[in-house]
Amino acid sequence: MSLKILLRGNAHSIYAAIMDLDQTLVDTIHRFHRCFNETMEIFCLKGLEWENFIRAYAEDSLDTLIKVDRNAFWNEFKRRMCSRIEPEDKLFPGVLDVLSLLKENGIKIALATGRECFNEELAEELSYFGLMDFFDLICSTRSCPSDNSFSWSKRGIIRHVIEEFDVDPANTILVADYWTDMKSAKEEGVIAIGVLTGFESKEKLMRNGADLVLNGIWEVPSILA
Incomplete structure (x- = not known):
């Protein structure tokens, strides 16, 4: 099973999704x-x-x-940033709907965070927000291969996810809020979807490789079919 995303007039099949955590799934x-x-x-x-x-x-x-x-x-x-929940922490609107849509269509889902967390810490936090069962793989800069080609790079994590899921980067989306995420995705051949919930401008996300920029994760279903 798969979903399709339309980019520049061409439909791309999607078999895997890599989701950022802070300011993408959860407002922290x-x-x-x-x-x-x-x-x-x-x-x-x-x-x-x-x-x-x-x-x-x-x-x-x-x-x-x-x-x-x-x-x-x-x-x-x-x-x-690990092993703590603040009173103001909350899911962004639509997170559960988006993850459910991906899961129901057989999309493999990975979490990719720049935090230095143990997977057990991330699993506890994901469980707190009711998200744990959606993820097939959890990656942080502590638990997965790192990449130091530039600050906050997620290239190593992306490569690890692609290898673990055995998917083509061209059939994988990354949804995240920061410009380095867009740069990481673009350099690894992954479809980069930026969200504006991290206070970055659309122009900066596009300049660093975003294929699409959405107001927030709640708009992801509108670009998938």
């Missing part, structure tokens, strides 16, 4: 804010109030505030 922006400030404090840096944080997040300028080793900073941050 408040968790991100708290983890960012906690990490800033660990490295003796000043955190940001919400308004300044969300502005810097949307401008993709948080790196400019990190006056220490950025790899060390973000590795600590990625760990702090």
